[in-house]
Structures are given as structure tokens and as C-alpha cells.
Amino acid sequence: MESSLEFSSSLGSVSSLLTRCRTFKVLVIGDSGVGKTCLTHRLCAGEFPSRVEATIGVDFRERLLEIDGERIKLQLWDTAGQERFRKSMVQHYYRNVHAVFFVYDVTCPASFSGLSSWMEECRQNSVGQEIPRFLVGNKSDLRHPSRAHSQVSQERAMSFARAHGMMFFETSAKKSPKNCTVNGCGQSDGGTRYQQDKVDDIVTAVGAKLKRQKKPSVANSPTYTGSFKVTNKKGAEKEAWNCC
Numbered sequence: 001m002e003s004s005l006e007f008s009s010s011l012g013s014v015s016s017l018l019t020r021c022r023t024f025k026v027l028v029i030g031d032s033g034v035g036k037t038c039l040t041h042r043l044c045a046g047e048f049p050s051r052v053e054a055t056i057g058v059d060f061r062e063r064l065l066e067i068d069g070e071r072i073k074l075q076l077w078d079t080a081g082q083e084r085f086r087k088s089m090v091q092h093y094y095r096n097v098h099a100v101f102f103v104y105d106v107t108c109p110a111s112f113s114g115l116s117s118w119m120e121e122c123r124q125n126s127v128g129q130e131i132p133r134f135l136v137g138n139k140s141d142l143r144h145p146s147r148a149h150s151q152v153s154q155e156r157a158m159s160f161a162r163a164h165g166m167m168f169f170e171t172s173a174k175k176s177p178k179n180c181t182v183n184g185c186g187q188s189d190g191g192t193r194y195q196q197d198k199v200d201d202i203v204t205a206v207g208a209k210l211k212r213q214k215k216p217s218v219a220n221s222p223t224y225t226g227s228f229k230v231t232n233k234k235g236a237e238k239e240a241w242n243c244c
């Protein structure tokens, strides 16, 4: 009996070795209030948080995916949009990053114009064009044809994404578009149809794109899911592969 227990425990360690997966660090940036926290919450926990406060520093959330038989982990770094809550931490956010989400609010053109300064921050922190970038227009549930002139049109966002080699998504962290297929259409309140993406389709597309990357994973991750504050960058950014 004892030896069979020993045998099964060693089998357990072998199987944990076999379930190793790659972890990808995805930085989520954008103006304060565009919904980065809600979006990462939705992408990782599958729900819209009932209460949110302005992010101070950074929060982590993780999402485990299985794509073509390989397990990969997306580690989303939800960063503070408010300058006063970023400051000295910024350069640490950009270390060993595998992908960047640029988030704006579709109902707030200023947050879209603000993307240029987020791109500049990326450039200053040596995040080059080789790092996959994703443009995400959030709060699509608030779109309404009567307010089209004061909102960021999908055409404008798509042409920005094209110009900067980004994959573009428009979604809502709050409400899933109904009857959507991947890149399908959601029905807005006024009857006009907008393309909307389901959050799950976004993570799958991002995971698939990162999985195809040749570069090995460099960011490590904690062994639990949830959010926590970075207090020690060494703990948050250990090199190498991680066991899911």
C-alpha cells in the first residue's frame, strides 16, 4: 500500500512536469476610467465586477487557456490610468512584456486621442513593433446612434489599428453582445448594428497569436488567480516557464 502511494505521488510529480505551460505577460494600458479593471476582470473571472476603484500601481489577473492542445497562461497586468498612481513603477510594468492591450472608451474620444501618449510610453520603455499590440474599444454597450458624433467610430479605430499594426476589438466588459459569432454583430438599442467581440473570443484570439510567437516566455506568474498589488518585482517577474 505504502509503495503504491509512493508510486502515485511520483506519478503526480511527473504529470505536473508534463502540464507545464507558457505564461505570457500582457500589459493593459489606457486612460483612467476606460474600464481596464472591469475588462481584465471579465476576461479572467468571466464577470463584471460589482464595485471598482481606481487602480493604484498594478493588479494581476490570470486566464488559463488551452489552444491546440497546449496550455498557456495569460497574465494580465491591469495598470493604473491615473498618472499619480503610476509614477515610479512604470518601467517595471514594461519589463519582459509579451503583448500590450491599448484600451479606450468608445464613448470618450479623448481616451482615443490619449492612445498616442500610451504608444509613446511604450516606445520610451523599449516596447517595439515586434511585441503584439491589441486595440480594445470598451463600453460598446453604451453606443447609441443618436450620439454617434460624440463617440469613437469603428472606422476610425480600425484605421488606427491598421496604421499601427494592431489587432482591433470592440467590446463591452459589462454586457455580452447577443447572438454573436466571432467578429459577429451585436444589436445596439437603436437598431443600428455594430461589430462587437465577445470577451472570450478576444482572449482566444490573443492567446492564439501569442502561442504562435517563436520567442520563449519570460514572465513568471503566481500560482493562484486573483488580483494583488506588486510589492516585489522579483517575485512578479521571475524568468522562465511555469507550471499551470
Ligand SMILES: Nc1nc2c(ncn2[C@@H]2O[C@H](COP(=O)(O)OP(=O)(O)OP(=O)(O)O)[C@@H](O)[C@H]2O)c(=O)[nH]1
Pocket (backbone or CB within 6 Å): 030, 031, 032, 033, 034, 035, 036, 037, 038, 039, 052, 053, 054, 055, 056, 079, 080, 081, 082, 138, 139, 140, 141, 142, 171, 172, 173, 174, 175
Ligand atoms: N457601461 C459600461 N461601463 C463600464 C464598462 N467597463 C467599465 N465600466 C465602468 O467604467 C468605470 C471605470 O471602470 P474601471 O475598470 O475602474 O476603469 P480603469 O480603466 O481601470 O480606471 P483606472 O483604474 O483609474 O485606470 C466604472 O464605473 C465601471 O463600472 C463597460 O463595458 N460598460
